[in-house]
Amino acid sequence: MAHVELRGVVKKFGDVLAVDRVDISAEQKEFVVLLGPSGCGKTTCLRMIAGLETITEGEIYIAGRKVNDILPKDRDIAMVFQNYALYPHMSVYKNMALGLQLQKFPKDEIKERVEAAAEILEITELLNRKPMALSGGQRQRVAIGRTIVRDPQVFLFDEPLSNLDAKLRSQMRIELAKLHRKIGKSIIYVTHDQIEAMTLADRIVIMNKGKVMQMGKPMEIYNNPANLFVAGFIGSPTMNLLDVKIMEDGGKITLAGDCFMLEAPPDLASRCMPYKEKKAVLGIRPNHICQAGMDLECEGKPQVELEVEVVEPVGSEIVIDTSCGKDQFTACIDPRSTVKVGDKLMFTIDLSQIHLFDAESGKGI
Numbered sequence: 001m002a003h004v005e006l007r008g009v010v011k012k013f014g015d016v017l018a019v020d021r022v023d024i025s026a027e028q029k030e031f032v033v034l035l036g037p038s039g040c041g042k043t044t045c046l047r048m049i050a051g052l053e054t055i056t057e058g059e060i061y062i063a064g065r066k067v068n069d070i071l072p073k074d075r076d077i078a079m080v081f082q083n084y085a086l087y088p089h090m091s092v093y094k095n096m097a098l099g100l101q102l103q104k105f106p107k108d109e110i111k112e113r114v115e116a117a118a119e120i121l122e123i124t125e126l127l128n129r130k131p132m133a134l135s136g137g138q139r140q141r142v143a144i145g146r147t148i149v150r151d152p153q154v155f156l157f158d159e160p161l162s163n164l165d166a167k168l169r170s171q172m173r174i175e176l177a178k179l180h181r182k183i184g185k186s187i188i189y190v191t192h193d194q195i196e197a198m199t200l201a202d203r204i205v206i207m208n209k210g211k212v213m214q215m216g217k218p219m220e221i222y223n224n225p226a227n228l229f230v231a232g233f234i235g236s237p238t239m240n241l242l243d244v245k246i247m248e249d250g251g252k253i254t255l256a257g258d259c260f261m262l263e264a265p266p267d268l269a270s271r272c273m274p275y276k277e278k279k280a281v282l283g284i285r286p287n288h289i290c291q292a293g294m295d296l297e298c299e300g301k302p303q304v305e306l307e308v309e310v311v312e313p314v315g316s317e318i319v320i321d322t323s324c325g326k327d328q329f330t331a332c333i334d335p336r337s338t339v340k341v342g343d344k345l346m347f348t349i350d351l352s353q354i355h356l357f358d359a360e361s362g363k364g365i
């Protein structure tokens with residue numbers, strides 16, 4: 001059994017089905033990120049694990065023990081919230097020590113634990129300051145320190161970086177990854193920021209409308225999205241999703257868009273056989289479309305003529321929006337390109353990188 005396990009968990013708030021038969025697990029020492037759009041049920045899942053919300057149906061286990069009816073304080077978990085909730089009139093030391101004092105830990109042990117946590121978080125020199133005299137990132141570290149001193153089985157983080165500016169967020173991301181390695185505990189972390197999810201997670205759980213859409217290692221999910229929702233959610237710029245019809249002619253499968261015909265590579269063609277004459281959605285990431293003639297890697301690949309509508313140089317690449325007929329393609333192309341709005345140019349599609357989804361169910365073909 002996994003260290004933390006949600007089995008068939010349902011949460012209803014009156015008529016609102018916030019979490020719909022969710023199975024989620026986190027192994028010991030694993031960093032699991034719950035990722036999804038606003039309102040998909042991430043925080044509700046975290047709060048049910050913490051015991052701050054009752055469970056309508058299903059079971060939650062922590063370290064092999066069913067915790068459905070166990071009080072939050074007895075679950076051996078610690079939760080770090082979005083707003084750090086530090087006591088402003090207390091020093092950093094006192095903020096970190098308070099929980100242990102309330103649990104009547106001996107003074108010496110409290111000092112030892114606070115100092116050890118401060119060292120891990122590199123805030124030893126801040127222990128006598130009040131929260132007002134700290135930066136946002138330092139306050140966040142104190143909030144984490146307060147949980148580390150308790151040495152819980154599981155850490156729960158609810159969007160802990162969302163109040164920080166972009167630069168600090170990326171620094172704290174690195175620190176959280178280091179922290180996880182140092183403390184070696186299971187972490188369940190909620191965010192709607194896919195960069196946080198991709199960089200921090202051992203495993204990502206992608207949620208939508210209360211349901212788990214896919215669970216897997218970050219690159220597994222990026223490379224093999226199981227359905228249309230995940231395909232459109234993970235990756236920036238987002239994956240191009242184009243309506244096509246699957247056609248067969250003399251054993252060959254072609255994918256016909258509004259103004260392109262692409263022959264499916266053999267492995268995909270065999271998976272397409274049951275879908276002949278049906279509608280599907282073709283997915284291709286913007287970095288798998290090249291401007292013909294610009295890059296050796298793109299040579300020999302099928303070409304489509306596209307009209308350039310928007311050109312955005314971002315330094316390491318140029319992001320362009322293009323169209324052909326009703327189809328819209330975003331592409332990330334070589335920064336040396338001199339494309340201009342209005343150009344009609346040939347672009348290559350890397351067929352080994354295309355994804356295909358059933359237009360009706362959204363499931364991967």
Ligand code: ATP
Nearest residue numbers: 013016018036037038039040041042043044045192
């Ligand atoms: P966000 O990223 O915006 O925090 P989330 O994915 O964490 O969103 P939840 O906060 O878990 O989503 O909410 C899931 C659904 O449950 C939403 O439709 C929300 O409006 C609803 N909900 C959450 N808490 C309550 C509540 N106490 N009473 C009624 N509905 C609630």
